[in-house]
Amino acid sequence: MDDNYTESSDRGIPTPSLSFITSLLRLAFTILLTITTTHLYGQKVVVRGKVLNARTNEAVEFSNVLVTGSTTGTQSDLNGAYALELAPGTVTLRASFVGYAPESKTITIDGSQKVIVLNFRLQPQQKSLSEVTVRGKRERYRNKDNPAVALIEKVIAHKSQNRKESFSFYQYNKYEKIEFDLSNISEKFRNRRSLKKFDFVFNYLDTSQVTGKVNLPIYLKEAVSNVLYSRNPERKKEIVEGEKMTGLGNYVDNNGIKVYLETLYQDVNVYDNNIMLLSNQFLGPTAPLAPQFYKYVIIDSTDIKGVRCVNLGFSPRNKTDLLFQGTMSVALDSSYAIRKIVMGFSKDININFVTDMRLAQEYDFVQNQGLMLTKDELAIEFNLLKKENGMGLFGQRSVSYRDYLLNQPIDLSRFTGLSTDVDKDAQNRPDTFWAEARHQPLSGKEQGIYAMVDSVKKVPVFQKFMNTAMFLLEGYKPIGPFEIGPVSTFYSFNPVEGFRLRVGGRTTASFSDRMAFETYGAYGFRDKRFKYFASATFSLTDHNTYTYPIKHIQVSVQNELKIPGQELQFVQEDNFLLSFKRGPNNRRTYNQVINLDYLNESKNGLTFNLNVKRIEQTPAGALTFEQSSSDGGTILIPNVTSTELTAGLRYAPHQQFYQGKNYRIPIVNKYPIIQVRFTAGVKGPLGGQYNFQRLIAYANKRFYISPIGYTDVSIEGGQTFGRVPFPLLTIHRANQTYSYQPEAYNMMNFLEFVSDHYGAIFADHYFNGFIFNKIPLIKKLKLREVVTIKSLWGGLRSENRPSPENLVTGQSGGLLKLPTDQTGNPVTFALGSRPYVEASVGIANIFKVLRVDLIKRLTYLENPLAPQGYGIRFRMKFDF
CATH class of the missing domain: 2.40.160.50 (membrane protein fhac: a member of the omp85/tpsb transporter family)
Incomplete structure (x- = not known):
């Protein structure tokens, strides 16, 4: 060659x-030069911390943290971490989870505070449910005679009829947004004198609703497309009508970053036996072999739009394997369909550079014909050393769907060409197109990303x-x-040339x-x-x-x-x-x-x-x-x-x-x-x-x-x-x-x-x-x-x-x-x-x-x- x-x-x-x-390092280097010390957080204060098992000190995953007397609250992640953004005043927070005694704490928030750390330590207790008894003490897990395993086997047996591919035809409009932020920016870092020339960027700092950390948006990509599917013959096509992303000129290959993000943040179908994510393949929790590698437990029951469901928890038998953990809400009707799922990784998983991952999906009936995705969010936090509180990168993909048409025949000629077609004018759409095509408007911070990145490129120090x-x-x-x-x-050597300069x-x-x-x-x-x-x-x-x-x-x-x-x-x-x-x-x-x-x-x-x-x-x-x-x-x-x-x-x-x-x-x-x-x-x-x-x-x-x-x-x-x-x-x-x-x-x-x-x-x-x-x-x-x-x-x-x-x-x-x-x-x-x-x-x-x-x-x-x-x-x- x-x-x-x-x-x-x-x-x-x-x-x-x-x-x-x-x-991503290049993008991070850019941001390291774009932060000054003149920003104030504003009126609201971030309250964050962890919910832990008081006996074992282990994380209590997916526990509820609520402000008493209100509807404000959140759920802890796979590491037990939670974050809330609250206004000044005196509030009482209550942490709870099935099988544990709830704990409440009262705090006073004033304008001088920026972040309040508040941890909860829940005492395990026995709590009897109609389906199963959850005990605080650790028992040997077995599949035999486990009602949770019996339930997941029902889900596996019925998943072919619950997949969206069970429809003869479907089509919908899809809006996808991927954002990358420099995450967990510290006060000390913001005070560096060498970064004064970029004080205008500081206006774009924001607090993540997922992690509660201070983030600076550095990359935004939007796409609007129409998706078509035919079961017989099986064909699928996505037509991208609009595409918009930030760019750093010739310094970074923006199209290459887009391709990689699409590879890392792929569409996830929870009914797939194997799920591709982060360029790796994971055994899904609904795969036929899943009960041999996952542990399942029934947590409680709930009601989703009139349908009684069971919240089923799942986690890997070995926390370092490429498996998921989380909860799924399974309908207790004849469908045994998944109506909601939240899942991520164990903190011990054998995955590099990822400190946290959270996938949340919800399904709802469309046109009274069947279940389709209505919520699809994937958030991943990256850190080279996997330090939970270190500075890193936070990426979030949000997808919304509308204009569903189910079981209405589609002319097969529309499937000709590539499986994904990008309109020749997709990257040149005017603002009027995006105002109509977005399923929801951008936030003020998101709207400013495009202008901010463009301004950074023009600063001589940055160049x-x-x-x-x-x-x-x-x-x-x-x-x-x-x-x-x-x-x-420039310099090398070999037996024939001796010293070689080039x-x-x-x-x-x-x-x-x-x-x-x-x-x-x-x-x-x-x-x-x-x-x-x-x-x-x-x-x-x-x-x-x-x-x-x-x-x-x-x-x-x-x-x-x-x-x-x-x-x-x-x-x-x-x-x-x-x-x-x-x-x-x-x-x-x-x-x-x-x-x-x-x-x-x-x-x-x-x-x-x-x-x-x-x-x-x-x-x-x-x-x-x-x-x-x-x-x-x-x-x-x-x-x-x-x-x-x-x-x-x-x-x-x-x-x-x-x-x-x-x-x-x-x-x-x-x-x-x-x-x-x-x-x-x-x-x-x-x-x-x-x-x-x-x-x-x-x-x-x-x-x-x-x-x-x-x-x-x-x-x-x-x-x-x-x-x-x-x-x-x-x-x-x-x-x-x-x-x-x-x-x-x-x-x-x-x-x-x-x-x-x-x-x-x-x-x-x-x-x-x-x-x-x-x-x-x-x-x-x-x-x-x-x-x-x-x-x-x-x-x-x-x-x-x-x-x-x-x-x-x-x-x-x-x-x-x-x-x-x-x-x-x-x-x-x-x-x-x-x-x-x-x-x-x-x-x-x-x-x-x-x-x-x-x-x-x-x-x-x-x-x-x-x-x-x-x-x-x-x-x-x-x-x-």
């Missing part, structure tokens, strides 16, 4: 959370700071419409929306040779050259030192950290490449690619290109030149990306990725020395297996037709760095195996802590287990084996000897009847970012320099 290739490889599973966190932050986070230093970088490649850069969107240029120059002090790269990209769409879907033409030239068979994901080959390698790695080639590329992507996930490339490979370091002479001697061949025409087809349904400046990271989903590429080598034009054809097919898919994690499976196969020397065969992807490469062979040496036909399979299973979560003490570390197996089958046909009769003496079109060491022993091999196999076990989420794998090579141990023992590899990976 050439350095001018700007999309991250689809091989391996990318790390979407890293770019998401990076973007200077963001340029510095971009340099630290991405490694590029902007100079007008050009950026210099990446800094990680400097380069690229144009930015401010230079042109339709054209992009990139270049670098490098020099090796040992080989005393200059290397270079230059590319020009021309967009054939109305957006820039990197925004999905891409349609462009790219021209590039390159003269560079390469390692045959090395194919890295997401990093440059001359990254300083990759200079450290195990074993000999001095067999390389100087590649002179001229490349013309046409890429055409479509929103349905289909991509077509045409490429014309001339590659001249010259051996470097200890590598030589040799043929045998008639007298038994050796003839050195100066180079191998090929002219290659390639056509590629890729299908990735529902593919989404986080878009960087000149890179993008695909967001993994449950759908397969399939690629087919055909290359024809042509002898004659542009100096090509060989006629050959190569066909390669690749497929990748993630399989979710809740609650025990997920498996990533990749399969690949290829065939080369024709008679070609080893540099034009398939040189299998090896890795001699100490960085773990997901779809390279980490215990294979560079240039160790070549094939003209092969098949490969990679399988990685991520347990997400399912095993470690059951081990005392270890479970507190939130570690996660990974197991991997990699297998490769292949070989060389007789016509491509460099036997004496195939070494055409002195002819440029002949075969070359396979590489040997200085004593003549072979170091490059063809695969035999055995597959190459390596396996590994790994521990991920060490300090939340580090993965360490212990790898063992299982076959071809007799090859020279083959690693005999175990290898340790490292990988940085940010995940929720």
Whole structure:
């Protein structure tokens, strides 16, 4: 792969959370510069605290906290925390929950206070209900003869008729609002002198009704759409009519943030067996297997719009597993439908950077035909260190629905095209559109977010700071419409070049929306040779050259030192950290490449690619290109030149990306990725020395297996037709760095195996802590287990084996000897009847970012320099 290739490889599973966190950090950095000390909270005061079990000191979840003599109140969250905003005066608050004696406390609120902390400690007691007896003392939980389990089994048995997909047709109008705030801003932080230039932002501070913490809104995204559904044939379509969001110009990819938020805050159907949230899959509380992993208890009974319901509590048997906890109100009629549900995570769950999550949904009858969602809210609080009272980010998604039409036939022609269509004018709607389209008006604070963020961008101090932050986070230093970088490649070293210096850069969107240029120059002090790269990209769409879907033409030239068979994901080959390698790695080639590329992507996930490339490979370091002479001697061949025409087809349904400046990271989903590429080598034009054809097919898919994690499976196969020397065969992807490469062979040496036909399979299973979560003490570390197996089958046909009769003496079109060491022993091999196999076990989420794998090579141990023992590899990976 050439350095001018700007999309991250689809091989391996990318790390979407890293770019998401990076973007949020940029937003947070912005806010750190936007707070001063001149704001007053106003008349109301926040009263907040926790409701705890007086005996065990554990949180009493979903307890009621009410102001006596009024309807003002709230409910504690999964950590027992609550918050109320009250006017000055003397009030009495009462905390209560079934199975506990209520407690009341009286407080006096005056104008000088900002926050009052008031905790409740409830004494457990026995309380008999008509359905079950709840006892304050802890008893061993059992499914047998448990009326709560009998009730959830009724819910599971009837859920197919209660899902909205039970309707033959439905359609509705949907209004979605996602807001992100910098959360829990402290008084001390607001008093920093360095933030005075941004005092206007301070007017937008607000108090969250969910957490009771002081927040500053930094991001707002609104969308209005029409949703259509047909059961037979099953089709669903969402047409986005309007979309509006804040933006920070070229500093942050607003569309990328939007995509990530849509991935993290997905639509949740509580009847699904598996629920996707925060890029993870959770076993739902109504899944058939749920009673084996959840505990259920009947709390009390209630009345919802004339229907008697039971409040059913549920929680994970193991609090660190990827499961929910909360309460659901189940109708005690023949439907056993869920009328209301509030759920979140245990504070001990094996999820990173999330201190709290709360999902609240309510269902109501629509047109007297069936139940549909009428309330849908999801709130998540993020903190890098998971400190409950630390400064972090708070995101809330609120969705409302109206204009329901049920069981009214829909013309199937309306489902043509993509499953989600965005109107071409969606992002350019006037204020009059939004005044009518919003289901409820924005609050005063929300209305000001757009103007506030736009004002921040114009402050010179902010621009200077963001340029510095971009340099630290991405490694590029902007100079007008050009950026210099990446800094990680300025210096590196290897056995052939010795010390290597490199400097380069690229144009930015401010230079042109339709054209992009990139270049670098490098020099090796040992080989005393200059290397270079230059590319020009021309967009054939109305957006820039990197925004999905891409349609462009790219021209590039390159003269560079390469390692045959090395194919890295997401990093440059001359990254300083990759200079450290195990074993000999001095067999390389100087590649002179001229490349013309046409890429055409479509929103349905289909991509077509045409490429014309001339590659001249010259051996470097200890590598030589040799043929045998008639007298038994050796003839050195100066180079191998090929002219290659390639056509590629890729299908990735529902593919989404986080878009960087000149890179993008695909967001993994449950759908397969399939690629087919055909290359024809042509002898004659542009100096090509060989006629050959190569066909390669690749497929990748993630399989979710809740609650025990997920498996990533990749399969690949290829065939080369024709008679070609080893540099034009398939040189299998090896890795001699100490960085773990997901779809390279980490215990294979560079240039160790070549094939003209092969098949490969990679399988990685991520347990997400399912095993470690059951081990005392270890479970507190939130570690996660990974197991991997990699297998490769292949070989060389007789016509491509460099036997004496195939070494055409002195002819440029002949075969070359396979590489040997200085004593003549072979170091490059063809695969035999055995597959190459390596396996590994790994521990991920060490300090939340580090993965360490212990790898063992299982076959071809007799090859020279083959690693005999175990290898340790490292990988940085940010995940929720």
